Amino acid sequence: MNVVIFGLGQQSTPIWYMLTYDSPYRVVGFTVDEAYRTTNIFRGLPLVSFEGVEEYFPPHAHRMFVPLGWKRMNGLRAEKFTQGKAKGYSFISYISSRALIWSSLQIGENCIIQDGVIVEPFARIGHNCNLRSGCMIADHAIISDHCFIGAWAVVAGGAVIGERCVLGLNSTVCDGIKVASGCFIGMGAVVTTDTEKNGVYVGVPARRCA
Incomplete structure (x- = not known):
């Protein structure tokens, strides 16, 4: 193709x-x-x-x-x-041969899954998402459309990442947490409670700073 x-x-x-x-x-x-x-x-x-x-x-x-x-x-x-x-185009998605995924993965168009990414069974990834090297998406987690998941970030089981979110390097979203749309999660932050839309969250545990 x-x-x-x-x-x-x-x-x-x-x-x-x-x-x-x-x-x-x-x-x-x-x-x-x-x-x-x-x-x-x-x-x-x-x-x-x-x-x-x-x-x-x-x-x-x-x-x-x-x-x-x-x-x-x-x-x-x-x-x-x-x-x-x-314009009438369909979009490919690229999944590295060095990523660990399951054949049942639900993934949208125009996604990138780079080397070392782990996506567990029953996780879902929407359209137009960029998953950088080494990040981990646990079972039943949902990555909504237009998201960027930084290298070595972790999205734990059942967590939901809203549309147009950015998760910084080595950040963590804990089990079952909902990150609202438009949020920026800073490098190394650990999100332990649900967030509000369009917020910037940093620290351990993560707190809204903007």
């Missing part, structure tokens, strides 16, 4: 490498907003304007991947995912 990648940033180059050497997909090109396109070639492949990408890479013959980070609380990645869907 031919794939076009959105973006030229820090996330895009490793994903190009992973898809090339650790997936059944064939990367055939890149796309960015015209305002950021300063060349026609990237990694030896065509680089085209996102505004007209469907003319160069027709949706019926190509899938798309948007491997952006958590900029604007995942808002930029969500925006490009939505725009790509409006």
